[in-house]
Amino acid sequence: MPEPLLEVKDLRVHFPTDDGIVKAVDGLSFTMAAGETLGIVGESGSGKSVSFLTVMGLINKKSAIVEGQVLFQGQDLVQMSNDELREIRGPKIAMIFQDPMTSLHPFYKVGDQIAEMILAHEDISKKEAFVRSVEMLRRVNIPQPDERARQYPHEFSGGMRQRAMIAMALSLNPDLLIADEPTTALDVTVQAQILDLIDRLQSEFNTAVALITHDLGVVAEHCHHIQVMYAGKIVEEGTAEDIYYRPMMPYTWGLLRSLPRLGHDTDRLTPISGAPPSLIFLPDGCSFSPRCPYVFDECHAVEPELLPIDGHHAARCHLSLEDRERIVAQEILATS
Amino acid sequence: MSVAEATPMREKPRSGEPLLRLQGIVKHFPITRGIIFQKKVGAVHAVDGVDLDIYPGETVGLVGETGCGKSTLARVAMRLHDATDGTIWFDGRDITRMKGEDLRVIRRDIQMIFQDPYASLNPRKTVGTIVGAPLRLHKTVPKNQVKTEVQNLMELVGLNPEHYNRYPHEFSGGQRQRIGVARALALRPKMIVCDEPVSALDVSIQAQILNLLNDLQDEFNLTYLFIAHDLSVVKHISDRVAVMYLGKIAEAADGNELYTQPKHPYTGALLSAVPIADPNLSKRKKRIILEGDVPSPINPPSGCRFHPRCYQMRSLGDPDKQERCRTDEPQLVPHGPGHVAACHFPLDARIIEDLTETDTGSSG
Numbered sequence: 178m179p180e181p182l183l184e185v186k187d188l189r190v191h192f193p194t195d196d197g198i199v200k201a202v203d204g205l206s207f208t209m210a211a212g213e214t215l216g217i218v219g220e221s222g223s224g225k226s227v228s229f230l231t232v233m234g235l236i237n238k239k240s241a242i243v244e245g246q247v248l249f250q251g252q253d254l255v256q257m258s259n260d261e262l263r264e265i266r267g268p269k270i271a272m273i274f275q276d277p278m279t280s281l282h283p284f285y286k287v288g289d290q291i292a293e294m295i296l297a298h299e300d301i302s303k304k305e306a307f308v309r310s311v312e313m314l315r316r317v318n319i320p321q322p323d324e325r326a327r328q329y330p331h332e333f334s335g336g337m338r339q340r341a342m343i344a345m346a347l348s349l350n351p352d353l354l355i356a357d358e359p360t361t362a363l364d365v366t367v368q369a370q371i372l373d374l375i376d377r378l379q380s381e382f383n384t385a386v387a388l389i390t391h392d393l394g395v396v397a398e399h400c401h402h403i404q405v406m407y408a409g410k411i412v413e414e415g416t417a418e419d420i421y422y423r424p425m426m427p428y429t430w431g432l433l434r435s436l437p438r439l440g441h442d443t444d445r446l447t448p449i450s451g452a453p454p455s456l457i458f459l460p461d462g463c464s465f466s467p468r469c470p471y472v473f474d475e476c477h478a479v480e481p482e483l484l485p486i487d488g489h490h491a492a493r494c495h496l497s498l499e500d501r502e503r504i505v506a507q508e509i510l511a512t513s
Numbered sequence: 514m515s516v517a518e519a520t521p522m523r524e525k526p527r528s529g530e531p532l533l534r535l536q537g538i539v540k541h542f543p544i545t546r547g548i549i550f551q552k553k554v555g556a557v558h559a560v561d562g563v564d565l566d567i568y569p570g571e572t573v574g575l576v577g578e579t580g581c582g583k584s585t586l587a588r589v590a591m592r593l594h595d596a597t598d599g600t601i602w603f604d605g606r607d608i609t610r611m612k613g614e615d616l617r618v619i620r621r622d623i624q625m626i627f628q629d630p631y632a633s634l635n636p637r638k639t640v641g642t643i644v645g646a647p648l649r650l651h652k653t654v655p656k657n658q659v660k661t662e663v664q665n666l667m668e669l670v671g672l673n674p675e676h677y678n679r680y681p682h683e684f685s686g687g688q689r690q691r692i693g694v695a696r697a698l699a700l701r702p703k704m705i706v707c708d709e710p711v712s713a714l715d716v717s718i719q720a721q722i723l724n725l726l727n728d729l730q731d732e733f734n735l736t737y738l739f740i741a742h743d744l745s746v747v748k749h750i751s752d753r754v755a756v757m758y759l760g761k762i763a764e765a766a767d768g769n770e771l772y773t774q775p776k777h778p779y780t781g782a783l784l785s786a787v788p789i790a791d792p793n794l795s796k797r798k799k800r801i802i803l804e805g806d807v808p809s810p811i812n813p814p815s816g817c818r819f820h821p822r823c824y825q826m827r828s829l830g831d832p833d834k835q836e837r838c839r840t841d842e843p844q845l846v847p848h849g850p851g852h853v854a855a856c857h858f859p860l861d862a863r864i865i866e867d868l869t870e871t872d873t874g875s876s877g
Contacts, residue, residue, distance in 0.1 A: 220715045221686065320805070334806045335579065364578045364742045366803050369786040373802050391715045394788030398795040417792040435720035436790050437749035439772055445727065446749070448720030452685050 180251065181208040182352060182385050183232065188245035188255075190224075190231050197457040198242075201227040203409035205245075211352065214379065214386045216396030216417075218432065219406035222453050225389050228406075229355045231255075233272050234262040250352070268298050271346035275358035277338035281330040288314070288326025291345045298349055313344035316381075317374060336367035343374065350382055357389045372399055393432050397421060402489065405429050408454055408464035411483060415490035422510070425492040425501050427469045430509045463495065471496060471504065530605055531566035532704055532736050533590060533623075538563045538599035540582070540589050544811065558810045559585040561760035562599075569703070572730065572737040574751030574768070576744055576783060580807045582760040583740050587706045590738065591623055592616060604703065621651055624697040628709035630689035634681040640667070640692055641677040647699040666695040670725060687718035694725065704736040711746060723750055745787045748772055753851070756780050759818040760810055762845065766852035776854035778825035816840045817857065825858055834858065 190202040202224040209215050219225045230236050232247050234254055247254040249265065257265070274280045282290060291310035292303065299306075307326065314322035317340040330338055339359060346354055356375065360368035376399055379386050390396055396403055397417060404414040405428060413426040424430055431449035451468040454460055460467050466476040473495070481493040494501065541556035560582045567573045575583045588594045590601060592608060601609045608619055624647075627633035634643055645663045648654050654662050664674035670691040681689055690710060697705050707726065711719040727750065729735060741747045747754055748768045755765040756779060764777040775781045782801045789795040803822050808814055814821050820838040829835055837857055845853040 220717055336806060365744070365786040365788075366578055366742075366782060367806070368788070369800065369802055370804075372788075373800075392788065393716070394790040397788065397790050397792045421790060421792055431717060433790060435717045437720070437723070437745045438790070439745045439748060439784065439787055443749075445724055446720035448724060449717040450721075452687065452718075 181248075182211045182213075182250065183209040184246075184248040185228070185232070186246040186248065188228060188231065188247060189243070190227050190236060191242040191244075192240060193242065194457070199456045200409050200459065201456055202231065203459075205406075205409070205411060207404060207411065207414070209353070209385055209387065212379070212383045212385055213402065214388060214400045216400030216403040217387060217389045217406060218391065218393055218396060218403060220391055220453050222456065223406040224409035224456075225406045226357055229272070229357060229387060229389060233266060233270060233355060234259075235272075267294060267351070268349045269351055270353045270355065271349070271351040272355040272357065273339070273342045273346050273359050275361050277335055277342055277362065278330075280342055281338055283330055286327055286329055287333065287341050291326075291341070291348055294345050295348050309348065310344070313348045314341065316347075316378070317341070317344045319344075335363055336370060339363060339367075339371055340374065343371075343378070347378060347382060347384070351384060353385045353387065354379075355387045355389070358391070359388070360395065361390070361392075368395070375399070392436075393420075394436055405432070408459060409456060410464070410493070412465065412494075413492040414483075415486075415488075415492075419486075419488075419490040423490070424505060424509065425486055425490070425498075426465075426494050427471050427496075428465045429492075430505070431468075433509065463493070471500075529569075531602070532569045532604060533565075533567040533738070534600075534602035535563055535565040535586070535590060536600045536602070538565075538586065538589055538601070539597045540585050540594055541597045555811055558760050558813055560589060561813070563757075563760075563762055565755060565762070565765075567704070567736055567738060569736055570730075570734050571752045572739055572750055574747035574754040575738060575740045575757060576742060576747045576754060577757035578742060578807050580759075580810065581757045582810070583757050584708055586757070587625075587708055587738060587740055591625060591706055592619075617651075621653070621700045622703040623706065624700065624702040624704070625706045625708060626690075626693050626697050626710045629713055630686055630693055631681075631713075633693055634689060636681055639678050639680055640672075640684075643681070643692060644695045644699055647696060651700055653700060663695075663699075666699055669698070669729070670695045671721075685718075686714055687721060690714060690718075690722050691725065694722070694729070698729065698733070701733065702735070704738070706738045706740070708740045709742070710739075712741060712743070719746070726750065743787065744772075744783050756783065759807060759813055761818060761855065762853075763819065763856075764852075764854040765845075766848075766854075770849070770852055774849070774852070776848050776852070776859035777819075777856045778823050778860060779819050780854075781860050782824070815842075817843050817855075825856075825860065829858060 185205055185207050188202055188205040192199040192201060205228050217225045231243060236243060243255055288307055288310045291313055292306035295306040295309055311322045311326045314326055319325050319337060319340055333341060360371050375386060388396055388400060400417055403417055403420045404411045407428050413429050420429060424433060434447040435449060437446060449468055454464055462477045462479055463481050466472045475495045481495050483491050483493050485491045538560055539562055540560040541558055543553045544555040545551040546554045563586055577583045589596050596609060600607060603619060641663050644666055645659045648659050648662060664677060667674045672688060672691050711722050714722060739747060739750055751768050754768050754771050756763045758779050764780045771780060775784060782803045785801040801824055805822060808821060816839045820826050826835055826838045843855040843857050845855045847853055
């Protein structure tokens with residue numbers, strides 16, 4: 178087996194606050210292979226963004242307690258100094274954010290912002306860097322890239338700004354692209370364009386992509402592997418087929434049943450009741466137990482382990498496998 | 514299970530007169546030059562001639578991309594913007610130029626829920642003050658009963674009435690949207706305009722809010738104008754759906770009909786853009802990726818407004834037909850009961866099949 182591109186081992190990111198310790202990420206382990214697309218799904222506050230901000234080294238170590246290992250190509254990013262991290266961020270790992278309106282600087286021309294990224298890491302002239310930024314804009318399908326590179330972000334539409342962000346992220350040909358809710362702020366039509374673009378660029382650049390989202394619909398088509406996060410932990414992971422056709426964790430069921438679907442006529446959706454728990458006072462036992470419709474005594478007492486089901490597919494749940502298979506067949510797939 | 518066999522959507526009798534009737538609504542925002550002597554140099558054609566009837570107790574969905582004029586249309590209907598042209602009838606009265614006390618009374622009957630629950634609530638006011646504000650302004654309940662009434666409303670939308678004195682930042686996004694719903698409901702309106710009420714929410718919370726809106730509609734016989742850019746959400750909640758493109762209605766039909774028999778290529782593209790939570794199906798399905806963005810509403814394209822992005826027109830291959838799309842603006846023509854579409858060369862069954870292959874396959 179080749180060495181994984183990214184290996185996260187028992188990562189914990191805790192933020193001490195006046196009210197108590199916020200356990201944003203609490204024992205996260207996973208691996209990503211080169212060129213793979215990993216989907217990370219979960220609600221707001223499930224720790225999906227924080228875990229990848231930690232991978233990027235963007236968590237301020239003064240205000241957070243980071244434990245565990247983040248091995249990227251064999252090097253532990255958690256132990257690195259800021260100067261060392263700067264060599265990784267950009268050329269090796271790049272990130273695009275949810276809100277393309279706020280992640281570009283409004284004072285600088287788009288082309289200059291992309292060129293700045295290249296100049297920071299490569300010893301080339303400003304002119305060459307600008308030419309490369311125009312070329313990157315062309316590769317993300319921005320029409321008239323020569324003119325567009327000389328425009329300011331406010332002259333771009335939302336979808337074009339997100340394309341510019343992608344152009345910037347890929348300008349140094351990183352090995353890993355982290356896309357944190359890249360389409361949540363966009364129209365469905367533009368979302369389809371952007372996801373299509375990420376797909377195409379991924380095969381062109383052979384970049385591994387971590388796609389973070391709260392919408393199980395988005396990751397279905399684009400991800401090889403999916404992990405579902407809840408309250409700072411992975412509660413289920415597997416291939417796309419596992420997650421959609423054989424989900425084995427009540428939280429995943431809830432996510433699937435929340436989606437309104439075009440081909441179905443249902444009067445009512447089946448949402449997950451309640452809200453995600455406070456990350457300071459996590460419930461005893463299974464953290465999903467207060468919202469779980471299938472809860473029983475053991476769930477409140479013992480925290481379930483992430484146990485393998487078959488192959489790469491694993492889930493955290495005390496229900497017996499037979500029970501879960503029955504529920505999936507009778508209730509989940511029949512109604513979702 | 515095929516679509517036809519699926520349970521029909523809530524059929525509501527369309528009784529009598531429409532509650533809200535929009536006739537030929539036009540809204541142009543002038544673009545001016547100069548500071549003292551302002552000269553009009555152009556106009557943003559935000560809404561360009563829209564007719565829409567909404568009957569009591571039904572939900573009409575309005576879908577379209579950012580910049581298609583759907584929010585402007587809603588704001589015109591609520592008299593938050595004055596229409597450049599056209600007539601707004603509400604409950605049998607012409608409210609287009611209504612002013613003062615008359616308008617204030619009408620406002621009781623037509624309320625709004627906004628997209629962003631973070632921006633639409635004053636962070637310095639408590640929930641009690643926010644939800645109670647319409648009651649105090651319109652004096653529909655005596656002063657000493659405002660608190661009880663607000664707490665009833667909070668309970669109705671699934672908030673804890675004991676949180677009366679809390680501030681918006683103490684609530685999650687979904688709970689904040691519930692506060693917005695409670696405020697809209699305070700005056701027991703006949704109609705609520707929902708402007709992208711779930712677009713900013715997580716899917717699990719989105720489902721809770723959609724169910725809440727459904728329940729409230731049944732309980733108070735509310736009429737909704739529901740705006741969103743996601744066709745799956747709109748279709749779920751609406752009885753009828755109107756698709757808007759660049760200030761005009763491109764197609765309108767019953768929700769199911771629109772999904773199974775789309776006629777306008779733009780509707781087809783919107784349908785195909787909806788992500789499907791089913792990996793095998795989404796691999797099989799042909800996806801139409803529209804190129805570019807909505808054109809500028811300052812100079813809308815000639816002829817059919819959709820023609821610069823239209824895949825159907827490009828596939829025609831006949832220059833004469835294509836010329837027609839470029840020069841001759843299509844009008845809304847009927848395609849069956851309650852179904853209208855503005856396209857010279859509507860989608861045929863073969864294309865529709867590729868687009869709408871149902872995701873019922875996974876359940877079988």
